[in-house]
Amino acid sequence: MAQKLTTTPNDGDYQDVIASEAEVGTTTTEDMFDGAQTVYGMMLDNSSNAQVVYYRLYDLLDVTPASDVPDIKIRVAASTLTTIFVADGISFSTGMSLRCTSASDDSDTTDPTAVGPAYFVGS
Numbered sequence: 001m002a003q004k005l006t007t008t009p010n011d012g013d014y015q016d017v018i019a020s021e022a023e024v025g026t027t028t029t030e031d032m033f034d035g036a037q038t039v040y041g042m043m044l045d046n047s048s049n050a051q052v053v054y055y056r057l058y059d060l061l062d063v064t065p066a067s068d069v070p071d072i073k074i075r076v077a078a079s080t081l082t083t084i085f086v087a088d089g090i091s092f093s094t095g096m097s098l099r100c101t102s103a104s105d106d107s108d109t110t111d112p113t114a115v116g117p118a119y120f121v122g123s
Helices: none
Strands: 003-007 017-024 037-046 053-059 072-076 080-092 096-101 116-122
Touching: 017 096, 037 053, 037 072, 053 080, 072 080, 096 116
Parallel strands: none
Antiparallel strands: 003 017, 017 116, 037 080, 037 116, 053 072, 053 096
């Protein structure tokens, strides 16, 4: 289950929020930020897995993998930790939900051989 909403120290002008999931797999982590959020950075950890995986981000509170198309799909190479920064941010107006599979098809439900963590910074 997601470890959500850890507020980082700030001066009140820019509220950073960190959301993480310890084990991302085909079971969707729904609404990671408890509502709308703009995501500025993410770390997708596939370092313990010897296969390519596909992280899917949805602007939905409730995901149905068989029919919902991800808003963003990110391919992460085998045995790799990928860090992504987005200067203008990616807006999730409803809420950000996440899942990860070992095949690229949008409706795939095949778990990665080894599941890893994912971390997101939003504001």
